[in-house]
Amino acid sequence: MGRASVRTTRCGVVSIPRRFEVESAARAVRGAPPRCSAPYFEAVRILFIEDNNAVRANLTEQLERAGHEVDVAIDGRSGLLLALAGNHEVVVLDLGLPHLDGLELCRKLREQRGSGPLVLMLTARDTLEDKLEGFAAGADDYVVKPFEGAELLVRLQALARRSTRAESEVLIVDDLRYDLGQLRVERAGRALELNRVGLRILRELMSASPRVVTREHLERVLWDGFSPESSVLRSHIYALRKAIDVDGLAPLVHTVRGIGYRVAREEGA
Numbered sequence: 001m002g003r004a005s006v007r008t009t010r011c012g013v014v015s016i017p018r019r020f021e022v023e024s025a026a027r028a029v030r031g032a033p034p035r036c037s038a039p040y041f042e043a044v045r046i047l048f049i050e051d052n053n054a055v056r057a058n059l060t061e062q063l064e065r066a067g068h069e070v071d072v073a074i075d076g077r078s079g080l081l082l083a084l085a086g087n088h089e090v091v092v093l094d095l096g097l098p099h100l101d102g103l104e105l106c107r108k109l110r111e112q113r114g115s116g117p118l119v120l121m122l123t124a125r126d127t128l129e130d131k132l133e134g135f136a137a138g139a140d141d142y143v144v145k146p147f148e149g150a151e152l153l154v155r156l157q158a159l160a161r162r163s164t165r166a167e168s169e170v171l172i173v174d175d176l177r178y179d180l181g182q183l184r185v186e187r188a189g190r191a192l193e194l195n196r197v198g199l200r201i202l203r204e205l206m207s208a209s210p211r212v213v214t215r216e217h218l219e220r221v222l223w224d225g226f227s228p229e230s231s232v233l234r235s236h237i238y239a240l241r242k243a244i245d246v247d248g249l250a251p252l253v254h255t256v257r258g259i260g261y262r263v264a265r266e267e268g269a
Contacts, residue, residue, distance in 0.1 A: 044160040047088040049079035076100025095123040110138035171206040174265040210264035
C-alpha cells in the first residue's frame with residue numbers, strides 16, 4: 001500500500017490529498033478480515049488538529065483507510081486558520097495544543113463560523129467539569145483518551161450523519177417551544193442557546209413528551225447505537241437541564257432513574 005504524499009505549508013498545516021482505500025473484490029473473495037469491523041458509510045471531510053506525531057500519523061491513516069478526506073494541522077493557531085478557511089464537515093480537535101489551546105480554538109471557531117463545522121474533542125481530561133467546559137466552548141462530542149480507533153471512526157460517522165433537516169414543525173411542551181426549521185428554542189419567550197447535541201436530544205424528548213425516552217434510544221440516535229462512556233450522555237442532559245430549567249420556572253427535564261429521560265411538566269409543579 002503506497003503512502004499519500006504530504007505537503008507542509010508555511011503556516012504549519014499539513015495537507016494530505018484525498019485517498020480512498022477500498023478492500024478489493026479479490027481480498028473479499030479470499031475471505032480476508034476487513035481492516036476494521038465498524039460500519040462506515042459516506043466519506044467525511046475532516047480537519048484533524050493534533051500536535052502529537054504518533055497519534056496524528058496513526059489516526060490519520062485509520063481515517064483515510066475508512067475512506068475519509070483528511071487535512072491536518074499541528075498547532076492551534078494554524079488549525080484555527082484552516083478551520084475558518086476550509087469547508088470541513090467535522091473538526092477533530094486535541095485540547096492540549098501549542099500556540100492556541102483547543103478550548104479557546106473552539107470558542108473562536110464558534111464565534112466566527114457559528115454552528116459549523118461539527119467539533120469532536122480529544123482529550124485526557126475526563127472529569128464532568130472538563131466535559132461541560134468542552135461542550136460550553138461549542139463541542140458537539142467529546143472522546144476521552146485513551147480510546148480505540150474504531151470508536152473514533154463510529155463517533156465521527158454519527159456526527160456527520162446527524163445534520164438536522166430544515167422543517168416547518170414546531171414542538172411545544174408547556175412554555176418550551178422548539179422551531180425545528182429555524183433551530184430556535186425558547187422558554188417562556190426567552191431564546192435559549194443549545195449546541196447540536198442538545199438540540200438533537202431535546203427534539204427526541206419533546207417529540208415523545210410526556211413519555212420517557214430511554215438512554216438506549218438516545219445513544220442510538222446520537223451515536224448510531226455505539227455506546228460512549230456513560231458520563232457523556234449525562235453531561236449533555238446536565239447542560240440541557242441547566243439551559244432549560246432556569247430559576248423561577250417549573251422544571252421540565254426529568255431523569256427517570258434506570259430508564260432514561262423525559263420532558264414534561266410534573267403535576268403540581
